[in-house]
């Protein structure tokens with residue numbers, strides 16, 4: 001089984017559009033996220049830290065300040081995740097391990 005370092009869940013184009021009324025904003029963030037994960041080699045099974053999974057979620061139960069991005073296993077929830085913000089979040093948080101606190105809207109420690 002392939003090792004996984006992170007799982008990125010983006011509420012990009014939710015059915016009820018509660019967190020982000022503009023579907024184009026979320027769609028652009030999702031497109032950029034997919035592109036960066038691919039370009040930065042984060043899906044490479046040979047990556048020492050493990051691969052980065054990505055999922056377009058319908059709703060992450062935050063429902064404000066979207067698009068919302070949850071980064072597992074850290075439990076960090078980012079708000080206002082525009083296509084521009086995605087790049088910094090992936091490079092600084094996912095790759096370098098330093099969350100961008102000013103964009104964090106919540107944390108979930110998954111029962112820890």
Ligand code: FES
Pocket residue numbers: 011014016017018019020058059060061062063064066068
């Ligand atoms: S609609 Fe995006 S978090 Fe609920």
